[in-house]
Amino acid sequence: MTGGKVGIIANPASGKDIRRLVAFGSVFDNEEKVSIVRRLLLGLEAAGVDEVLIMPDTYGIGQRALDGLGQRRLRPRVSFLEMEIGHGGADSTLAARLLREAGVGAMVVLGGDGTCRAAAKGCGDVPLVPVSTGTNNVFPVMVEGTVAGLAAGAVATGRSGAVHRAKKLDIIGPEGWRDLALVDAVVTDDTFVASRALWDVERIRAIVCTRCEPHTIGLSAVGGCLAPVRPEEPTGLYMELGRDAAAEPVLAPVAPGLFAPVSVKRWRRLALGEGVRVDAGPRLLALDGEREVLVRAGEEVEIVLSAAGPCVVDIPLALQEAQQKGIFALKEMPV
Structure with a gap:
């Protein structure tokens, strides 16, 4: 089964606030976010997603993720939202609204609680896969990018309905x-x-x-x-x-x-x-x-x-349901 469209929002400013100075938080650099997005894309491809839309940003996280794939061609069509780039949470809110209007079936949000909050202002009823890029977050979860991509793809392609609404x-x-x-x-x-x-x-x-x-x-x-x-x-x-x-x-x-x-x-x-x-x-x-x-x-x-917060994907349950619907099954071994 293939189909579905997924959006990616990656905040280049997350993981760098003053808590790294007044406490002992880790700095989560943008190259690690590039690596996560690269693995996200590969997870989305494996899940059978047809199209991926990415928020542009000042660091170029999405483009660098694509460039790092080298000669490997992704099956999904990948494009970037047409939007003005600023330097704050308004970017994530606008991107979430544009992704919703584009008809994505799920959004993967890389950042902290603040980035997820900004995305929640624009995502409507589109399910979020919130991926933590820091050490002091509550709403997003620490999850491998590959797995996050699979879960988002499972929901976007209709193989899972493991979504709950947050407060x-x-x-x-x-x-x-x-x-x-x-x-x-x-x-x-x-x-x-x-x-x-x-x-x-x-x-x-x-x-x-x-x-x-x-x-x-x-x-x-x-x-x-x-x-x-x-x-x-x-x-x-x-x-x-x-x-x-x-x-x-x-x-x-x-x-x-x-x-x-x-x-x-x-x-x-x-x-x-x-x-x-x-x-x-x-x-x-x-x-x-x-x-x-x-x-x-x-x-x-x-x-x-x-009770009317954003919809959130339950990652373990989404993959469990997707497995039961054959997301990992092959008709034959590739040559």
Whole structure:
């Protein structure tokens, strides 16, 4: 069986933020992303995909991946989206929208939580295969590119329906302004974006999570060390931080190799559709680990837990279903 179209979004900026300086995170260089995309393409070919569309970027990850194949010709048609290249998450959002409009059956996203969040803004109902390119991510998974390509191809060619819808946080601001987070929204006393990445827990006032588990790294790990919430559970978690006689102190891995004592004054589980209001500003909201939204004095922002996040491919289950439908079967041995 062949057919299907798959999109690839690879963020050249992921895996390099300030957590490599203030903690012990690994630098994930772009040549490794080139290698992953090359293996992705070969996995997509093996899955019988007919066409691949790639987001262009300032480093040329997709083109370098193709060049590295040498004389080997891929069976799928490979082309690049026609779009202006910037230097931020807006590229991934635009690429996801263009891929959706082009009719792809799956998108492979290489990056961190922030890249996946940006793609989620534009992907609609197209399933994502989120591939982690860093050491402190929660939403994307560490998976071999070959396997990620096979899984995306299995879904795009109709051999698997192993897709589930993730939770998200809707950020609702003045006059209907909206944003989203896939893992956590953090309320801080900061009033400037600076390096974007957030790691200093002393300035954090509240954390809202869609998921939080003790085996993860980042600010959602505070919840994971206190009251875990699995990705598939129909609940979230709200925590208010601050030193208080009745507070619960926990030790959490807030960045790679960086443990911080955190004082949680109160916490509660959130039901789907339940919201949390951010205190009057000035405040800064960090979404999925990056400072993004300035809440000015007098403004009101609400954070609402939603079940309507992006669709995500269950990679092991997708390949299990595809195997049962003969994705690895050959009619005869090649000569």
